[in-house]
Amino acid sequence: MRFTLLYGAMFLLSGIGLLAITNLVGLGGTRTSQSAPPGTPPTEPTTLTAATDRIAWLQTQLSDTHTAQSRQLLIGSAVALMIMSVVSVVLGRIIAGRVLRPLRTITAATRRISADNLHERLAAQGPADEVKNLADTIDELLERLENSFDAQRRFVANASHELRTPLATMRASLDVALAKPEPIPAQTAALADRLRTELDQIDRLLEGFLTLARTQHGALTDRTTLSLRQLANTALHSRATDITAHHLTVDLSADPAGTTDDSAWTQGNRTLLTRMIDNVIDNAITHNHHGGWIRLATTTDATTAQLVIETGGRILDQEQVTPLAQPFQRLSADRTHSDNGSGLGLSIVAAIAAAHGGTLDLHARTEGGLRVAVSLPAAAVPTETAA
Known part of the structure; x- marks a missing residue:
C-alpha cells in the first residue's frame, strides 16, 4: 500500500x-494572439466613429x-x-x-523452510540486483543453519555412548571395590554409597540433556496415534509404589471445568510422549506434600487433546511458576523438602510438546498447588479402537 x-x-x-x-x-x-503582429500597417478607417465601433466589437469578440x-x-x-x-x-x-x-x-x-528441510534453497534467478543479493544472503544463512543443525544432531547421536561409558566404568569400579572378600571399612562403604548416588544423579541429568537436545534439534520421526489417557494410566501404574509411599490420593475423575473425560488421542513419537507424561507424573509425585492428592483429567475438542494434572499444596506465586518450563528452574526446596531434581523435567515436557505442535501451561492454583496442562493436536480415534 x-x-x-x-x-x-x-x-x-x-x-x-x-x-x-x-x-x-x-x-x-x-x-x-490578441495583439496585431508587429510591422503590419494599420488599415485607414472610413470614418473615426465606424473605426471605433469596429475596434470595440473586435475586442469584445476576442x-x-x-x-x-x-x-x-x-x-x-x-x-x-x-x-x-x-x-x-x-x-x-x-x-x-x-x-x-x-x-x-x-x-x-x-x-x-523449517528445521526439517533446511537443505532447500531460494535459488533466486535474475540480474545481480538488490533482491537477488538478499536471496543469496538468505541462502548462505540457511546453509550455516543446516550445518549447525547437522552438528547438533551428530552430537546427540554420539554423546550418549561417549558420556555414558565413563559413568559405567566408575560404577563398575565401585562395585568391584565393594565386592572384595576382606572387610570394607564403614567409612569406605558410606563413601561408595554417596558416590553411587551422585553417579545416578549425573546419569539422570545426562539422560535429561540428551532428551532435551534430541527433542529440540532432532527430526521427529516414527509418529503413531496414541492416547494420552492410556499413557498417563500406565505411568501412574508403574509408580504405584512411590504413590503409596507418599500416601497420595489419585483422582481420575472428570476435569474440574466440567468437560467429559476421554482418551485424548494424538499423533506423535511414542518414546518422547511417554517420557513427557512420565516427567509430568514424576513432578506431581515428587513435588507434593505427604498425604497430598493428584487429580488427572484428559479432554478433547475439535482440534486439541489435553492432559491436565493438578496437585495440592501451599499457595504459589505465578511469577515463580512460569519459569519452571525453562531448564534448571526450580521452586524453593521447602516445597518438596528435597532438592534432588535436575531442573530439566518440565523443560523437557515443554520441548516435547513444542516438537509435537503443542504447548505446556503451568498455572498456580488459587487454592494452592499447581496445575499442569499439556495441549497437543488432536487425532482421530484409530479404526481398530473405535471398532
Missing part, C-alpha cells in the same frame, strides 16, 4: 505538472473567445486530472506489485 501511494503520487504530480505547463503555454499563446477557450482548457484539465488520478493509482499498484513480487516469493519460500 505504501508503494502504491508513493508511485501513484509520483504519477499524479507528473500529470499535474504536465497540465500546468500545457495551461501556461496555451493561455500565453491566446494572450499573444475577450469572449479567450474566456471560452480558458474555460474549455480548465474543464479539459480537470477531466484529465481525474482520469490521471485513477490511472496513477492503477499504475502505482501494478508497479508496486511488480517490485514486491520477488520479495513475496522470498518470504513465502523462507517461511516454508
Whole structure:
C-alpha cells in the first residue's frame, strides 16, 4: 500500500505538472494572439466613429473567445486530472506489485523452510540486483543453519555412548571395590554409597540433556496415534509404589471445568510422549506434600487433546511458576523438602510438546498447588479402537 501511494503520487504530480505547463503555454499563446503582429500597417478607417465601433466589437469578440477557450482548457484539465488520478493509482499498484513480487516469493519460500528441510534453497534467478543479493544472503544463512543443525544432531547421536561409558566404568569400579572378600571399612562403604548416588544423579541429568537436545534439534520421526489417557494410566501404574509411599490420593475423575473425560488421542513419537507424561507424573509425585492428592483429567475438542494434572499444596506465586518450563528452574526446596531434581523435567515436557505442535501451561492454583496442562493436536480415534 505504501508503494502504491508513493508511485501513484509520483504519477499524479507528473500529470499535474504536465497540465500546468500545457495551461501556461496555451493561455500565453491566446494572450499573444490578441495583439496585431508587429510591422503590419494599420488599415485607414472610413470614418473615426465606424473605426471605433469596429475596434470595440473586435475586442469584445476576442475577450469572449479567450474566456471560452480558458474555460474549455480548465474543464479539459480537470477531466484529465481525474482520469490521471485513477490511472496513477492503477499504475502505482501494478508497479508496486511488480517490485514486491520477488520479495513475496522470498518470504513465502523462507517461511516454508523449517528445521526439517533446511537443505532447500531460494535459488533466486535474475540480474545481480538488490533482491537477488538478499536471496543469496538468505541462502548462505540457511546453509550455516543446516550445518549447525547437522552438528547438533551428530552430537546427540554420539554423546550418549561417549558420556555414558565413563559413568559405567566408575560404577563398575565401585562395585568391584565393594565386592572384595576382606572387610570394607564403614567409612569406605558410606563413601561408595554417596558416590553411587551422585553417579545416578549425573546419569539422570545426562539422560535429561540428551532428551532435551534430541527433542529440540532432532527430526521427529516414527509418529503413531496414541492416547494420552492410556499413557498417563500406565505411568501412574508403574509408580504405584512411590504413590503409596507418599500416601497420595489419585483422582481420575472428570476435569474440574466440567468437560467429559476421554482418551485424548494424538499423533506423535511414542518414546518422547511417554517420557513427557512420565516427567509430568514424576513432578506431581515428587513435588507434593505427604498425604497430598493428584487429580488427572484428559479432554478433547475439535482440534486439541489435553492432559491436565493438578496437585495440592501451599499457595504459589505465578511469577515463580512460569519459569519452571525453562531448564534448571526450580521452586524453593521447602516445597518438596528435597532438592534432588535436575531442573530439566518440565523443560523437557515443554520441548516435547513444542516438537509435537503443542504447548505446556503451568498455572498456580488459587487454592494452592499447581496445575499442569499439556495441549497437543488432536487425532482421530484409530479404526481398530473405535471398532
